[in-house]
Amino acid sequence: AQTVTQSQPEMSVQEAETVTLSCTYDTSESDYYLFWYKQPPSRQMILVIRQEAYKQQNATENRFSVNFQKAAKSFSLKISDSQLGDAAMYFCAHSGTSGSRLTFGEGTQLTVNP
C-alpha cells in the first residue's frame, strides 16, 4: 500500500521569503505521479504542481518548484517570494500506475506573515 507522510503539521514564513514543505512517500511501484495540492480557507482543493516519477527534471510552476529525490522517496515543495495568498493547507499526494486513486498526506498548514 502507498503511504504519504508530511512531518510538518504547521509552517510559517515571512512575506517575500522562501519556504520548503517536506513530503516523503512509500511505494513499491517504479512509475508513479506526485502532486502538491493547496486548500485555502474556502476549502477548494487546487493543484499546485505535478511530477512524473520517470522524469528526472524537477517540476516548476512560477514561484513553486519541487525537489524530487526518487531514491530517497522525497518530494518537497519550495515556495519562493511567498505571498499572503499562499497561506493555506498544503497536501502532498501520490498516484500509482496500478490505479488512479490519490493517496494524500496529512497536510501542512502554511502561515504567511506580513
Place this chain on the structure above:
Amino acid sequence: DAGVIQSPRHEVTEMGQEVTLRCKPISGHDYLFWYRQTMMRGLELLIYFNNNVPIDDSGMPEDRFSAKMPNASFSTLKIQPSEPRDSAVYFCASSLGAHTEAFFGQGTRLTVV
C-alpha cells in the same frame, strides 16, 4: 466550463436519515472520484469511476454508503442510514485521464446530529 459542481454545499441531517450528495463533473472528463475529509483521517478516497463504471470502491466505509454514476454528467453518493461519525466534508473530483490533474468541487459539509 464551470468546474466540478457539488450540491448541496452544506447538509445537516438527523441520525438515521438518508443523505444524498450530488456531483456534476467537468464535461469530457472520464474519471470521477469521491473523497471524504475529516480531522481524524484526513483526505481519503471512497470510490472512483472510469467512464461511469465503478473501478475501486475499497474505500467505502460500509454498506450504508453507496455511489452511482448513471451517466457521464452526474454522480451521487448516498448514505443510508446516516450516523454522527459520517460528519465530514465530502469532495467530488474529476479528471481527464488516469494521472492527470484532478479538479475538485467545493465539497459538501455534512453534519449528522
